[in-house]
Amino acid sequence: MSAPAAAQAASPSALPSAAQACARPCPVCASTQAQALQSLSLPQPSGSPLPSGYRLMACAACDFVFAETPAPQSAYDLYYQRCAKYGGPTGTGAGLHSADQARLDQMADRLLAWLPQPQGRVLDLGCGAGGLLSALQARGLQQVEGLDPDPSAVQAARARGLLLREGLIHEAASRCAGERYDLIVLSHVAEHLRDLHSLPALASLLTPEGRLYIEVPHPAGYACGERPPYYYFDSEHINHFSAQALARLLAPAGLQLLSAEAVQLPLAGGSHYPALAVVAGFGGDPHAGAALSPQPATVQAVQRYLVDCAQGARREPQPPLPPQGPVLAWGAGSWAQRLLGQGQLPRDRLVAFLDKDPNKQGLQLDGLPILAPAVGLQQHPQAAILVCVAIDPQQITDDLDALAPGARQRLHFLSNPT
Numbered sequence: 001m002s003a004p005a006a007a008q009a010a011s012p013s014a015l016p017s018a019a020q021a022c023a024r025p026c027p028v029c030a031s032t033q034a035q036a037l038q039s040l041s042l043p044q045p046s047g048s049p050l051p052s053g054y055r056l057m058a059c060a061a062c063d064f065v066f067a068e069t070p071a072p073q074s075a076y077d078l079y080y081q082r083c084a085k086y087g088g089p090t091g092t093g094a095g096l097h098s099a100d101q102a103r104l105d106q107m108a109d110r111l112l113a114w115l116p117q118p119q120g121r122v123l124d125l126g127c128g129a130g131g132l133l134s135a136l137q138a139r140g141l142q143q144v145e146g147l148d149p150d151p152s153a154v155q156a157a158r159a160r161g162l163l164l165r166e167g168l169i170h171e172a173a174s175r176c177a178g179e180r181y182d183l184i185v186l187s188h189v190a191e192h193l194r195d196l197h198s199l200p201a202l203a204s205l206l207t208p209e210g211r212l213y214i215e216v217p218h219p220a221g222y223a224c225g226e227r228p229p230y231y232y233f234d235s236e237h238i239n240h241f242s243a244q245a246l247a248r249l250l251a252p253a254g255l256q257l258l259s260a261e262a263v264q265l266p267l268a269g270g271s272h273y274p275a276l277a278v279v280a281g282f283g284g285d286p287h288a289g290a291a292l293s294p295q296p297a298t299v300q301a302v303q304r305y306l307v308d309c310a311q312g313a314r315r316e317p318q319p320p321l322p323p324q325g326p327v328l329a330w331g332a333g334s335w336a337q338r339l340l341g342q343g344q345l346p347r348d349r350l351v352a353f354l355d356k357d358p359n360k361q362g363l364q365l366d367g368l369p370i371l372a373p374a375v376g377l378q379q380h381p382q383a384a385i386l387v388c389v390a391i392d393p394q395q396i397t398d399d400l401d402a403l404a405p406g407a408r409q410r411l412h413f414l415s416n417p418t
Contacts, residue, residue, distance in 0.1 A: 022034045022036070022057060022068060023068055023070070024057070024066075024067075024068045024069065024070075026057075026059040026061075026062060026064060026066065027066060027194070027195065027196045027239070028059065028062040028064050028196065028245050028248055028249050029059065029061055029062050029248065031059055031061055031062075033059075033061075034057040034058060034059045034066075034068075035057065035058045035059075035060070036055050036056070036057055036068075037055075037056045037057065037058050037065070037302065037303065037306060038055070038056045038306055039053065039054070039055050039056075040053055040054060040055075040056060040230070040233055040338075040341065041053040041340075041341030041342070042054075042234060042235045042334075042337045042338060042341050043337050043340045043341055043365065043366050044235060044337065044365075045083075045332060045360055045363040045364065045365045045370060046363045046364040046365070047083070047363055048079065048083060048235075049071065049075035049076075049078045049079050049083070050069075050071055050075060050076070050079055050235045050236075051069055051070050051071050051235070052341075053341065054067040054068050054069045054070070054238070055067070055068040056068075056233060056302075056306075058299045058302065058303075059245075059299075060299060062242070062244065062245040062248055063242040063244045063245055063297060063298045063299055064239070064240070064241060064242060064244075064245035064298065064299075065219065065239075065240035065298060065299060065302045066238060066239050066240065067233075067238035067239075069194060069238055071194070072194065073170065073193075073194045073195045076192065076193070076194050077149065077168050079236075080149045080150060080168075080192070081149045081150060081151070081168075082359075083359055084150060084236075084359070085357045085359055085360075086128040086129070086148075086150055086153055096131075097268060098268075099266045099267050099268045099269075100131065100268075101131070101135075102266045103265045103266055103267075104131045104132050104134075104135045105135055106263075106265075106266075107132060107135070107187060107215070108132060108135035108136050108138075108139055109139075110213075110263075110277065111136065111183060111185065111213060112136075112139060112141075114183065114211050114213060114259075114279050115141075115182055115183055115211075116182050116183075116207070116209040116210065116211065117182060117209075119140075119141065119142065119143065120141070120143070120181075120182030120183055121143040121144075121180070121181045121182050121183075122136060122141060122143065122144045122145070122181065122182065122183045122184075122185065123145055123146070123147070123172075123176065123179075123181045123183070123184045123185070123205065124144070124145070124146040124147075124185045124187070125146070125147050125169050125172050125184065125185065125186050125189060125202075126147070126148060126149075126169055126186060126187070126188075126189035126192075127146030127147065127148050127153075127157065127164065127185075128148060128150070128153045128157075129153045129156040129157050129160075130146055130153075130156070130157030130160060130162040130164060132146075132185065132187060133145070133146050133157070133162050133163075134160065134162065137162075144162075144163070145162075145163040145164065145165070146162065146163070146164045146165070147164065147165045147166075147167050147169070147172055147175065147176070148164060148166065148167075149166070149167065149168050149169065151166055154166045169186075169189060169193060169198060170193070170195060170197075170198035171198075172198065172201075172202060172205070173198065173201040173202060173204055173205060176205055177204075179205060180205060180206065180207045180210070181205055181206060181207065181210055182206075182207050182209070182210050182211070183210065183211050183212075183213060184202055184205060184206060184210070184211075184212050184213070185213045185215075186199070186212075186213070186214045186215070187213075187215045188215060188216065188217070188275075190214055190216050190239060190241065190246075191216050191217055191236075191237045191238065191239045191240070191241070192236055192237065192238065192239075193238075193239065194238060196239070196249055199214075199249060199250065200249060200250050200252055200253035200255065201253070202253075203250075203253035203254060203255055203282075206281075206282070208282060209281070209282075210281070210282075211258070211279050211280065211281050212250070212255060212279070212280045212281070213277070213278075213279050214246060214277075214278050214280070215263075215275050215276070215277045215278075216239070216241045216246075216275065216276050217232060217237060217240065217273070217274065217275060217276070218262050218263075218274040218275050218276035219232070219240045219241075219242070219298045219301045219302050219305070220262065220274070220276075220295075220296035220298065220301045221262065221264075221274020221275075222274065222301060222302065222305040223305065223308070224305070224308045224309060224312050226271050227271075227390060228315065228335055228338070228390050228414070229308075229309035229310075229312050229313045229315075230309045230313070230338050231334075231335070231390055232305070233338075234334035234337070234338070235334065235337065236334070240298060240302060241276065241298070242276075242295060242297070242298035242299075243257060243260035243276065243278055243295045244295065244298075245298070246260075246278050246280075247278075247280075250280050254282055254283055255280040255281065255282060256280060256281065256282070256283055257278055257279070257280050258279045258280060258281050259277075259278065259279040260276065260277070260278045260279075260293075260295060261276075261277050261278075262274065262275070262276060262277075263275045263276075263277050267391055267392070268391055268392040268395065269391065269392030269394065269395070271391070271392070313342065313344075314344065315344065315414040316414070317386055317412040317413065317414055318412065318413055318414075319412060320412070321346065321349075321384050321386065321412055322384055324349075325349070325382065325383065325384060326349060326350075326351040326380055326382070326383040326384070327346055327349045327350050327351065327383055327384045327385075327386055328350075328351060328352055328353070328354055328376055328377075328380055328383045328384070328385045328386070329345060329350055329352075329353045329354070329386050329388050330353075330354045330355075330373070330385050330386065330387045330388060330389065330396055331353070331354070331355060331387065331388035331389040332353040332354075332355040332357075332360050332363075332365050332370045332388075333355070333357075333360075333388075333389075333390075334390070335388050335389065335390045336353060336365070336388040337365070339388060340365070340366050345386070345388075346386075347366070350368055351368070351380055351383060352368055352369045352370070352371050352376050352379070352380065353365050353368055353369070353370045353371070353376075354370075354371055354372070354373040354376040354377075354385075355370050355371075355372075355373075356372070356373060356399075373399060373400075373403055374403050377400075377403055377404050377407070381404075383410070384410055384412055385400070385407075385410045385411050385412065386412050386414070387411060387412065387413050387414065388414070393413055393414075396411065397411060
């Protein structure tokens with residue numbers, strides 16, 4: 001698959017320096033006075049319309065951190081229509097795995113508490129394969145529908161009997177014009193959008209008592225430890241919100257924050273992911289204007305996190321890789337891309353990347369093929385295997401046992417920072 005020339009990824013060497021002026025205004029307030037925090041190199045698979053790096057910027061006025069991505073919104077639209085994993089077997093949001101289902105169940109319970117009427121009408125934007133819609137139906141709601149840009153996700157959801165439209169998130173206000181919803185949900189969607197003007201436009205789809213629920217990663221919870229350094233910064237997550245930034249973004253549409261709370265999302269392997277859940281409604285809502293609890297400063301939290309990342313950036317394989325011979329990297333996602341950008345992979349010995357995501361298989365990353373694990377193991381039966389999977393890396397042991405029994409001794413995991 002080839003991307004339009006205007007959406008081709010920039011090379012890491014083309015990254016702007018920290019001294020250069022801000023080329024992308026703050027997407028919340030349009031200020032060009034944002035401060036550069038750090039440049040990140042993120043090599044992309046072949047054909048990706050996303051850039052291979054960006055500067056991380058901070059807008060003090062909005063308490064908001066964002067990627068100064070050179071790619072337009074159309075490049076991100078293309079990526080989520082054709083390249084993303086959310087409609088496939090390795091994606092989240094369908095409830096295919098126990099931790100993902102637990103996350104969806106918890107969110108469904110939170111949403112029920114905010115419905116203005118027991119049988120309210122719900123629209124889930126960026127719904128993937130419809131796991132949240134199924135969880136809401138299981139709780140008795142019948143008027144639930146979704147919209148997603150990925151045709152495979154839409155097909156999978158419709159196969160489950162769910163009502164879905166295929167479309168881009170910023171088209172929602174026009175695609176659903178004339179409809180009114182009691183609750184509109186954007187769960188881990190807003191951090192993926194380059195242009196944010198479509199979010200306040202959603203007010204036109206709400207009933208007078210309707211609520212807008214937005215859940216995003218919570219920078220106050222970013223920490224090194226159970227996650228690799230720089231884990232929360234990748235090619236997809238280009239916005240890092242505070243409650244203040246979301247309130248400022250939605251205010252012109254007459255929406256006010258009714259609630260802002262930190263939540264911990266369950267992940268595979270027993271770990272958790274920090275999230276910020278906000279609910280907004282119109283000024284006439286009896287909850288509008290209610291005092292929100294003080295919120296932690298996002299820019300300061302990100303700055304502290306970056307310092308911690310720099311101190312623990314180097315990771316060494318355990319057990320150590322053999323001194324010579326070929327190496328397979330298991331994983332071609334965000335962590336592998338960060339490791340490549342930081343020069344932490346044994347590039348001179350790598351022969352291929354392994355990945356279970358069908359959308360990546362057949363592409364190249366840094367000039368090397370991305371193969372289905374079974375294919376790569378067959379082609380390189382003696383290669384050491386370096387696991388570049390951030391969430392529950394021990395799952396690779398089970399995968400390897402199924403594909404190549406007796407090959408566990410070939411696995412090498414990236415340890416805690418040294």
